[in-house]
């Protein structure tokens with residue numbers, strides 16, 4: 001059974017993945033920031049569940065913006081278990097709104113969490129995974145790590161950056177026994193939308209006319225979808241991550257494909273999309289979003 005580190009387990013995909021992997025008998029280090037303050041209830045909740053159901057879940061404090069917190073958590077896991085087998089880079093946030101309304105500090109924060117967070121975590125664990133000659137890095141990016149939507153400039157940029165990093169690791173780690181795979185979810189209910197940062201420089205948006213309401217339209221559209229009877233089940237993503245984990249090492253390959261003159265791209269290892277929709281469905285939704 002594997003030793004698993006997951007980032008951002010206070011809610012959503014991270015929390016469900018922690019439960020799902022632990023139910024399969026894996027030992028899960030569920031990390032979250034502010035474990036003893038703002039996220040105390042989330043930490044207590046997952047520990048209570050673990051006790052009731054006999055799951056091997058430990059909660060550790062980890063803000064992915066804080067390198068020393070990451071090193072501390074990784075050190076604690078290694079002291080307890082002497083190894084780490086699987087790392088799920090899941091923590092993230094999603095800024096929604098017209099690009100010009102976000103300040104430089106807001107853009108930097110988005111990149112810091114969604115892109116530099118996984119970089120910090122990988123730098124902390126990779127020496128150990130390479131020494132073990134085994135390990136699995138699972139990167140939770142997004143369908144918007146591949147498609148660009150208006151209103152998502154910095155979220156898309158952070159996910160494109162995370163994908164680029166994960167894909168390059170996939171190539172560079174060949175022969176080390178360590179795999180780097182990408183999971184690109186479509187939209188699923190979680191705290192991502194309600195916690196979404198909005199543009200702070202609202203004066204900038206006045207000149208955009210009706211388009212300034214894009215964030216409100218986006219939030220309303222997805223809030224309605226997530227509270228409708230056809231709302232997708234976020235467990236699909238956690239179940240997909242479990243399926244990836246269950247595959248034998250070396251079989252979670254990406255297929256390298258060449259489309260026209262575009263650069264080579266690997267396919268994500270897993271692309272969960274509500275109702276079985278395909279990346280082609282998403283390309284169509286993308287076109288309709290862009291033709292306002």
Ligand SMILES: NC(=O)c1ccc[n+]([C@@H]2O[C@H](COP(=O)([O-])OP(=O)(O)OC[C@H]3O[C@@H](n4cnc5c(N)ncnc54)[C@H](OP(=O)(O)O)[C@@H]3O)[C@@H](O)[C@H]2O)c1
Nearest residue numbers: 008010011012013063064091092142185187188190191192
């Ligand atoms: N839900 C979707 O539709 C969807 C689609 C595609 C991709 N994703 C990706 O899936 C991942 C999980 O998102 P989710 O949908 O499950 O949303 P969520 O419920 O909001 O979960 C996000 C998690 O990230 C944590 N986090 C944020 N900043 C952090 C930091 N600095 N350090 C450590 N943890 C931090 C949050 O913790 P706090 O509670 O402390 O803020 C929370 O636990 C994200 O990377 C997201 O981009 C989600």
